[in-house]
Amino acid sequence: MKKIVITGGAGFIGSHVVRHFVKKYPEYTIYNLDTLTYAGNLENLKDIENSSNYKFVKADITDEIVIKELFQEYKFDGVIHLAAESHVDRSIKDPLAFAKTNILGTLNLLNSFKELWSNDWSGKRFYHVSTDEVYGTLGNTGLFTEKTSYSPNSPYSASKASSDHFVRSYGETYGLPYVISNCSNNYGPNHFPEKLIPLFINNIINNKSLPVYGDGNYTRDWLYVKDHAIAIDEVFHNGTNENTYNIGGFNEWKNIDLVKLLCSLMDEKLERESGSSEKLITFVKDRPGHDLRYAIDATKINKELGWKPSVTFEQGLSITIDWYLENSEWLERVTTGDYLRYYQDFYTNR
Ligand code: NAD
Ligand code: DAU
Numbered sequence: 001m002k003k004i005v006i007t008g009g010a011g012f013i014g015s016h017v018v019r020h021f022v023k024k025y026p027e028y029t030i031y032n033l034d035t036l037t038y039a040g041n042l043e044n045l046k047d048i049e050n051s052s053n054y055k056f057v058k059a060d061i062t063d064e065i066v067i068k069e070l071f072q073e074y075k076f077d078g079v080i081h082l083a084a085e086s087h088v089d090r091s092i093k094d095p096l097a098f099a100k101t102n103i104l105g106t107l108n109l110l111n112s113f114k115e116l117w118s119n120d121w122s123g124k125r126f127y128h129v130s131t132d133e134v135y136g137t138l139g140n141t142g143l144f145t146e147k148t149s150y151s152p153n154s155p156y157s158a159s160k161a162s163s164d165h166f167v168r169s170y171g172e173t174y175g176l177p178y179v180i181s182n183c184s185n186n187y188g189p190n191h192f193p194e195k196l197i198p199l200f201i202n203n204i205i206n207n208k209s210l211p212v213y214g215d216g217n218y219t220r221d222w223l224y225v226k227d228h229a230i231a232i233d234e235v236f237h238n239g240t241n242e243n244t245y246n247i248g249g250f251n252e253w254k255n256i257d258l259v260k261l262l263c264s265l266m267d268e269k270l271e272r273e274s275g276s277s278e279k280l281i282t283f284v285k286d287r288p289g290h291d292l293r294y295a296i297d298a299t300k301i302n303k304e305l306g307w308k309p310s311v312t313f314e315q316g317l318s319i320t321i322d323w324y325l326e327n328s329e330w331l332e333r334v335t336t337g338d339y340l341r342y343y344q345d346f347y348t349n350r
Contacts, residue, residue, distance in 0.1 A: 003029050005076040007109065008083030010034040012131070012191045013225055015044035017080060017319045020055045020229040029053050031074060034083060035060040041339045043330065044190045058343070061105035071112035080236060081109055082129045084160070087194055091156035092288055101133055103166070110170045114134035116162045118174060127236050128167045132221070132246065133157035134182060137291035144182070145297045153289045171242050179239040181232065183247040184296045188225030188316065189323040193334060197317075200259060201324045204266045206275045214286035216256030219293040223249035224316035229308045234305040243307070248296025251313045256281075265321055265346055
C-alpha cells in the first residue's frame, strides 16, 4: 500500500496515529484529511508537518462531492478513519451534529472507497476506528468481548454504533475489505481539555474546582494513546478482513480513585503541599445516561496480533502530566482559542 488517508488526523488520537505512520513508513504517503473542528489542531503535528511523505488535506467528511473528488484524485489504497465528534457531553447537547459527522461522514467515505475500488479490492483496506461505548454499560463484573451485543446509551455511542454497522454492511453487501477496532478510554499528550484527565490537569494547574460527576463511582479502562496508535498499526497491517478487535489497557479505574491519584501526582510535580489538589474536588450533577463501567477483554488482539500495552498507567500518567506542564503554551493556546489561527498562519500561501 502506498497512499493512506487518515481522517481526523489533527485530533487527539489521530495526530499520534499520523506521526506514527509518517515516521515508521517513509515509503507511504500519509494524507491527513481533517476539517479542523474545535478538536482539530495542526499544532499537534508541528514536528512532522514538513516531512516529504506527509500531506494535509482540509476537507469535511460530510461533504459528499468533495470526498468523492478527493478519492478519485488521490486514489487512496487504505483508509484509517478516526474523524468524529467524540465528546459524550457535547452529544447530549447536540445529537444531530454527531449523527451527521459520525454516521453520514462514515457513509461518504465508504461510498467513495467503494466507487474507486469495487472492480478490484486487492491490497485495499478500510479501517474504522471505533469505541467500546457501543457495547453500552457493564455491571460490577464482566468484560466487553468482540461478541458482546451492541447497546449504546448516549447519542455519541449510538452514532458510533451506527457507523460500525454501516461498515460491516458494506463488507457483506459490496465485499468492501474492512477492519474495525473498539477501544477504551485513551489518555496522553495533546488531549483536548474537555475530557476528564486533561480538563482536571488544567484545572489543578489553575486552582480551579474538579467537577466529578455523580458520586464518582464510575469505572473506565484507560489506555495510553501511543499504545493505541501501535495497536492501530497492527490491526491495519495484520488484522483479518471483516474482523473486529477490542483494544484496552487492562487498566480499570473508578473515576474518584483516578482523580485522587492525579491530584497526588500533581501536588508532587507542582511542589504543592500534599492534599492541596484534592481539596479542589467537587461532586456535581451526574451526566444523563452515564454508563457505570467499561472494561475491555483484549485477548483477541493480544493472541492474534501479539499486541499489549507497553506502559503502565502510573508511567503513562506521569509522562502525560509532564507533557502538559512542559507545554503550557499548547494548553494556553487551546484554552484561549488561539490555536484556531494556526492553520491560517501556516498554510496560507504555501
Ligand atoms: P478528537 O475529537 O480529538 O478528534 C476528532 C478529529 O476529527 C478532529 O481533528 C476534528 O477536526 C476531526 N473532524 C471532526 N469532524 C470532522 C469532519 N466532519 N470532517 C473531517 N474531520 C472532522 O477525537 P479523538 O478522541 O482523537 O477520537 C478519534 C476517534 O477515535 C473517534 O472516532 C473516536 O470515536 C475514537 N475513539 C476515541 C477514544 C478516546 O478515548 N478519545 C477511545 C476510543 C475510540
Ligand atoms: O470509552 C471510550 C470513550 O472514552 C471514547 O469513545 C470517547 O470519545 C471519549 O471521550 C471517552 O468517553 P468518556 O465519556 O468515558 O470520557 P470523559 O473523559 O468525558 O469522561 C470519563 C469519565 O469521567 C466519565 O465517567 C465521565 C467522568 N467525568 C468527565 C468529565 C469531563 C467527570 O466526572 N467529570 C468531568 O468533568
